[in-house]
Amino acid sequence: MSAGFSRYLTGATRGELPTHPLTHHEILTLISPFTRRGRQADLDASNRIERRLVFKSIEHSNITASQDEACEVLTLDNAQPNQFTLTRTLTLSSGLEARLQTDGEDPAELLARIESVSPQQQFREVAGVTVALSYRLVPVCAATNGSPPVRLELTRGKAIIGNLEIVLNADSVKGYPVQIDLLPTVAGAVELPDDLLAVIGWSWSPLRKTPAGWSGKVGARSREPQRSRDLEAKLDKAVAHLAATLAQPPAFFHDGLRRARWVVTFRRGIPLLIFVGLMGVAAALTKIEIPPGSIINLLIMGAPPLLLFAAFGMRDAPPLEIPPLPGRAKAASWQLVPDLPAVVPSVAPDLTALASVTAPNVQPESTMSSPAAERDAQCPAIR
Numbered sequence: 001m002s003a004g005f006s007r008y009l010t011g012a013t014r015g016e017l018p019t020h021p022l023t024h025h026e027i028l029t030l031i032s033p034f035t036r037r038g039r040q041a042d043l044d045a046s047n048r049i050e051r052r053l054v055f056k057s058i059e060h061s062n063i064t065a066s067q068d069e070a071c072e073v074l075t076l077d078n079a080q081p082n083q084f085t086l087t088r089t090l091t092l093s094s095g096l097e098a099r100l101q102t103d104g105e106d107p108a109e110l111l112a113r114i115e116s117v118s119p120q121q122q123f124r125e126v127a128g129v130t131v132a133l134s135y136r137l138v139p140v141c142a143a144t145n146g147s148p149p150v151r152l153e154l155t156r157g158k159a160i161i162g163n164l165e166i167v168l169n170a171d172s173v174k175g176y177p178v179q180i181d182l183l184p185t186v187a188g189a190v191e192l193p194d195d196l197l198a199v200i201g202w203s204w205s206p207l208r209k210t211p212a213g214w215s216g217k218v219g220a221r222s223r224e225p226q227r228s229r230d231l232e233a234k235l236d237k238a239v240a241h242l243a244a245t246l247a248q249p250p251a252f253f254h255d256g257l258r259r260a261r262w263v264v265t266f267r268r269g270i271p272l273l274i275f276v277g278l279m280g281v282a283a284a285l286t287k288i289e290i291p292p293g294s295i296i297n298l299l300i301m302g303a304p305p306l307l308l309f310a311a312f313g314m315r316d317a318p319p320l321e322i323p324p325l326p327g328r329a330k331a332a333s334w335q336l337v338p339d340l341p342a343v344v345p346s347v348a349p350d351l352t353a354l355a356s357v358t359a360p361n362v363q364p365e366s367t368m369s370s371p372a373a374e375r376d377a378q379c380p381a382i383r
Helices: 002-010 024-036 107-115 226-246 250-256 258-285 295-312 372-378
Strands: 052-054 058-060 070-080 083-092 097-104 123-126 129-139 150-161 164-169 178-184 214-218
Touching (some): 024 107, 097 107, 107 129, 150 226, 214 226, 250 258
Antiparallel strands (some): 123 129, 164 178
8 A cells, every 4th residue: 555655656657666686597688699799797897786787898999080999888777677778888098988878678689779880970070179979879760761770869969178078968858959068177267258159150049157167058950860960060060169269368269259249249139129129119109099990909909918928938038138248358368278379370260270279188077877986997998
């Protein structure tokens, strides 16, 4: 009685309840398809109580254009009966990490899906900066126009420029803007201008300060696979823009993108201009004599609820604010890229020629599947 009442309160169904720890027989059955593919289970890193199996790491070379090495670790989770999640975690020698995840009922099929995507597909070079892309593998109908049986849906993108991490959190509700975070890894970094990314285009929102750094949003398409490809292109553009901007003193951002910054200021003032315009129209209507039987009276009476419906129906309502005017920064450097050249050109950075910008090594980050110490033990050769 009490167990059933607790399930009612928590909303859990019988199939969602935790099952017993993995038995030796279950472990042997689950690792069978992996053993045939040359994979060996790491029982020390696995967790029988949480029904998680971790396989020994495999090293890959020449993953990126800079000849980086990567450590691959497979994790098989079975939190629900007959439902498995296979995750491949690729960790570069610099600590940059990319994941590939897929769900299903057959571990052998999940392994075949994972192996159909090469590790090189999850890393790319943009202006000398390595970008790590994490995906979810979703099965699709292979008979549709000869499309592949699985589809790559972007869940996360990450790059490191000097002491600044760029994280695109694409695993969000479809049709809504995607959050992008700029996270400094050192103290004392210069405050970034809130229009640092907004100057790229109308899809980009201004940045807002957070406890960890800065956060912004970028518009994305609502349907796959166009959504993932669109976000990949926008992340590449943001990385190239940041690599060029952070390689120069802060004053060059204003000097080179003065016009774009004023366009952003106008964009941010549009909601306020619309509000002031509506107030002006409402005030003007009081001075105009309208015949009692005119349709204009009906429109005036119906306009307020329609405007409220439109405002609350927006997926991402813009803030009503007085935008700050763009100004020239006085700081000598961003304090985010340690290798700032002593002599800089007197012109704005060219966003189309960024091959000279590189990303120095950073400290590795922790993984979702295991603590940092376990991951380091999995990849001893590249530490």
